Amino acid sequence: MLIYCLKMKKPMKHAQLALILVFGMILSLSSVSVAQEGTNGGTNGGTSEPAPSEPVPAPAPIEPVSQPAPATEPLPAAEPKPAIQPVTPICREVPRPQCPIGEEAVPSIDGSSGCVTGYTCQAAGFTPDQGEFPVKPLTPPGKTCPASVTCSEGSSVACRLDSAGICGCDACPVSAERIPQGCRQELDPAGFTRVVCEGTQQCPQLPDIRDAKAMCEQKGGRFNEFFDSRGCRVHDCSFGQSFVATTPQVVPFATTENVLCPSQEEIRKMKIELFDSCKSLGQPLTFKAENGCRIPACGGGGEISQEGPRCSAVAESHRNPEARDQTAQACSSSGGRPFKNFDPQGCPFVDCAREHTDTPSQFCPQDVPPDSYDSCGMKGGELVIKRDQNGCVVFSQCVTKDGYKGSRYVKPIEEIPDETQLLQLAFKLESLKIQLNDLKNQALDIARYWKSHGEEGDANRFELVAAKFDAAQTRVDEAKSILREIVGREQINENDLLEAREEIGKVKGDLKGILYIMLSTDENLKAEIEDDRGGECKENTECFDEAWQFCKSGFTFEPEGSRGPIVTLKGTEEVASGDVRCVLEASITEGRDGPPPEMLRQLGLSYPLSMECKFPLAIDFAREGPSQEQLKTYCSGPMLELMEKFGGPGGNGGPGVPGKCSGDECRNYCPSSAEAAKECLEHLGPYLPPEAKSGLERIASGQGFGPVGPSPEDIQRFNRFERPGEFEGGFQQPGGEFGQPSFPQQRFPPPDQFGQGEFGQPQGFQQFPPPQGFQEPGFPQPGEFEEEFGGGFEEFR
């Protein structure tokens, strides 16, 4: 290229030179890329993703010591190779040492060549440096794979070594007597055995609900009855109250900005007062989330007790990788053989086989304890089991659909931790965040594998798993930030700790959800995640919350009713940052409660108005809705543009009369005088629907303006109260004149927002129906006006 350039007689123009240089750079980059692909065998050609954990197995698991141990290093070219093996370089032969009983020679493999560089004797089947349980099912390159294994119930299943050098065996069936009544078993081609129980869930017996309600109300509480995360009917008694402040909303779905939570002092006082009350109600004192606040309640005992581990003391201590490591070392040094075992509750722990044996059944569990089948059946779950090529159980997990949202209750703070403890927790959360990020990348890697094999359904499933890891990571980060903020304060606020605990509770839910999505074979979930079956939730928040948790494509939601916008889920998507988001579309069509078409035309927009959002699953969309900042960050489209113009994120509060009124203020200003009406017509005319415009025109011309102000007909015409009776319960803040809303509070326009539509437009531009009790016929007399609306009438005289 350079020679070509030098040979040119005429000096090149800048553009030509630039083109050639770019060409040259691309050529050199391409050659580097090709070279790189060559070195890694083209399997991981320069992906920009952080490398997931190395799939090539290195040291190794639990082969019986007496099993013939073939050379772990790649064989020289002259020797016969195993059936399907990846191409490997020629390596120097390294002698395998003789290890003491209970230990095995674990090879050290050179990362670049894949050659064995040496051996160390380690406890058989245990890899302490990884902090994992001993039994690892991976078969290192060169190791043999048995033709079949004998299952615990006597049958024999086939095993095979695949092209990646991994030995996989068919799933072993569970003996019929172990399967609880009403459950069935499924054998998965991937080697998982599932005992699926449906309709076998047992809910706790509740005391007479009338007694519970009466007792609750006697204590001054609010009685609530509902279905908990397990699907069981439960009740609680809550105290205190949170309020959603009446900030005008301009987003097309409700948000809970400016929530007023009980103060720290109120919480502390209620905690002391309620402790005995809850005891007498037979429920623990807890806190539950309400509008983003934490409200004291007596309830949630079932959910909270479910969360805690019920493992044996040994298994409990072995939750810590260091403790497992120590046990394994102690076992090996005393001549035993450490292995993964399960306690009667099915919790794993490191056990020690004292005598050396070649029979797998004597050094590893061939089945999980019988109680595990029953306890999982009682939860209505699926017990997922996997065995390795020795028939040893290496994985056991009871997955249930319930609990994926996390408990709505949190335990009260009994003793506030000191600063050092809080810092330690913050560091621990940071470490968890890193682990969750690694797992997210691993899930994405699996999704990409299925996508490249045309398995869109499985790809969607693992993209969703990645999205859930992403959500858990965000929440862990949130909890960590809360703790870090607390440290250094003069006084640690208990409410902040409860907030951190609430986030932690949601992480627990995310992790349960991940296991369920990843391991369950539930046909409904499969259809909804994999086949885009979709469904209509209409205004049902519970329905949409579930759809949102799994980002079920095709599910629709109308958060503001049949006249508001429609939200449609579109499934998950990996975005450029490497995160996985849930895609949704919000749209509003003509005829629904959007801005008048004339106004849109003025702005160069038209119906249907829509926007596309790619939200992280950490946003509690169905219950709290996205914040304005989140809308701005994650959404795009004409609907967002409109919101930004009129009161949305960074918006100017809606059209108005400069220096006089803007947005909702114009509702009062415009009909207040003929002069005002003229100004409004001048500035707002293009945005007004014909009827509102004609009302203002009459006022401006003096026709509709009598001695006491504008005529009621003209006011009405401007405000367009056309659909009386639509609001059934009316609305008002507690203690107000119209009583409690009949719709969920957060979905309902607050009182001072009445007359302001979803887009923050003045009432004259909207078609909000009147609250019950609005005196439509006749204009109120001066005294009545003042009494009812708090003054303002006098100025019309």
Added chain:
Amino acid sequence: MKKMKLVLLVALIGLVVLGAGCVGQQGDQSTIRSDAEVSERVTDIGEQVSDISNAVEDVDTSLG
């Protein structure tokens, strides 16, 4: 000379398109090579999720 420039330009555009395609494809590539490996990864993720659940439970308890 003009012909040469044209050829060069076409080659350049072709390379850019090819390069962009390669980059896009590389980003979508998985490091996993077989269904059995997927099964191992799933087991491994399941194990790690259990460990993380335990750690999260510990944090919850330590909050007081």
